Amino acid sequence: MxxxxxxxxxxxxxxxxxxxxxxxxxxxxxxxxxxxxxxxxxxxxxxxxxxxxxxxxxxxxxxxxxxxxxxxxxxxxxxxxxxxxxxxxxxxxxxxxxxxxxxxxxxxxxxxxxxxxxxxxxxxxxxxxxxxxxxxxxxxxxxxxxxxxxxxEEAALVYAGVTSALPESPEPRLIIDIGGGSTELVIGQGDTRLQSHSMPIGCISWRDRWFAEQPADANELEKRLDLALQSAEQVFAQVTQSLASNPWSDVYASSGTAKMLAGVCAQRMGASSPNSVDLPLLKSFKPDILQVARDPTYVLPGLKNGRRELVLPGWAVLCGFMQATGVQSLRFSPSALREGMLHYMVKAAISGDSPLHELRAN
CATH class of the missing domain: 3.30.420.40 (ATPase, nucleotide binding domain)
Incomplete structure (x- = not known):
């Protein structure tokens, strides 16, 4: 079907x-x-x-x-x-x-x-x-x-897409985009990217690594989730010193994992749409996501059925990032890589060049 x-x-x-x-x-x-x-x-x-x-x-x-x-x-x-x-x-x-x-x-x-x-x-x-x-x-x-x-280059597209929907600001911003196989981190100020990183961690790769075979025992599943979180934190710890060299004011997260978890946070806060993620709130519904993994009938408000299998790895990756960097709160951005592609395509149409060349020349 x-x-x-x-x-x-x-x-x-x-x-x-x-x-x-x-x-x-x-x-x-x-x-x-x-x-x-x-x-x-x-x-x-x-x-x-x-x-x-x-x-x-x-x-x-x-x-x-x-x-x-x-x-x-x-x-x-x-x-x-x-x-x-x-x-x-x-x-x-x-x-x-x-x-x-x-x-x-x-x-x-x-x-x-x-x-x-x-x-x-x-x-x-x-x-x-x-x-x-x-x-x-x-x-x-x-x-x-x-x-x-x-x-x-993916990080550059994400940065262009997220910032295209934000008001102009002289303050540096940190942007994270958790994908299926990698996570991109960018600190930028205005149109200038100050530093970019692409990390080998994503919701699909973390699911395949830690939850391909899910333990039947509840305690063992929680231990597996804790290990996935600790491992994610170690991945992001590799760039925390570099990130700290460019202090930021606001943090924005884009794409599906951030939207999924911001949606659950929104339901907890009584908000009508996914706007932000707070680390204490994110960690507070750890028992709920474990229940989602164990019980296919369990309903977690704000979590779509199509995302159930990714809630454990997605939670581990985002929590790992926030704990490693000390970020306590971030905002969800509905604009991401595709809007960044559009930005470079328009530039290419004006210059008569290809969007890939515009991206690599930027």
Whole structure:
């Protein structure tokens, strides 16, 4: 059975409005959702950003005009391309197939829009997989050419994306993006990145390392979680001295793991949307996430069913970062790598260069 995607949109495309809620198989969603006209405005450019992460694939389609962008559509599919992938290993047959199936779906969506600029970026799973070239070749046959970016280039994209949605500030900011296979850390001031790090730790890699075989005994499971937390803290401790050389004022976390845990925190605080994560509050619901892992019927308010298997590793990674760096509170940023891709694509369209070259020249 194909996975089900729920899409909720209320977007302006030129002068056309589309309001719909669709709950259909992913492969069919594109065929049923986009029965509308796309009116092209003068000096308007349409961009498509494809983010091939180790956990999820994302497609963002946006219009750029008059110096600003309007998001037309956002799509996500939990492909888990990095599932079972050790450093230097191969993408599994199942992960390979899921990835290509998602790209077929994205191809249908792209064909329904007058897109002038499209950029696809592969991150950690495609950086380390020994058969990444095979996946890139299969994707190119769909007309989707993928650029694999380094960890530091990924950090630059994340920084551009997060800061694009923040008010200007003279104060340095620390940004963390926990992905499926890696975590990017950036300290920046305005448009300038002061230091960047890409750490070999993510929600998928930490799940495969610590929770691939989950202990049946409750005490043993808690010990496993404690070890996962301690190990995560040790990973981030490798860069704490460097981070401390550029003191920051605010901390922002982006992407799915941060959103998941901020959502649980929001429910605890009675907030309507995921806005922030406090370390004491995060640690307080440790018994709840252990119960989630043991009991498939247990409901933790704010945690989506599709994220249940990642709550233990995600909690360990974020807690490990906060404990290692002394961060007591951080804010969730809904903008991330895809918005950063859009930033560099617009620069490339103006300069006549490629977005990858713009990224590497920055």
């Amino acid at each position: 194909l996975p089900v995607m729920v899409i909720r949109t209320s977007n302006r495309v030129g002068l056309a409005w589309l309001d719909c809620i669709v709950s259909v198989p992913v492969e069919a969603a594109w065929l049923t959702c986009f029965n509308h006209r796309c009116l092209e405005a003068e000096n308007q450019q349409m961009y498509a950003c494809i983010d091939l992460g180790s956990n999820s694939f994302h497609l963002l389609i946006a219009n750029w005009h008059d110096g600003r962008h309007d998001i037309v559509e956002r799509f996500s599919d939990k492909v888990q391309l990095g599932e079972g992938l050790a450093d230097g290993g191969r993408l599994t047959d199942d992960a390979f197939a899921r990835g290509l199936r998602c790209l077929h779906t994205f191809r249908h969506a792209l064909d329904r829009y007058p897109i002038q600029h499209c950029w696809a970026v592969g991150t950690n799973a495609l950086r380390i997989a020994s058969n990444a070239d095979e996946f890139l070749k299969a994707a190119s046959q769909l007309g989707i050419n993928i650029d694999i970016v380094s960890g530091l």
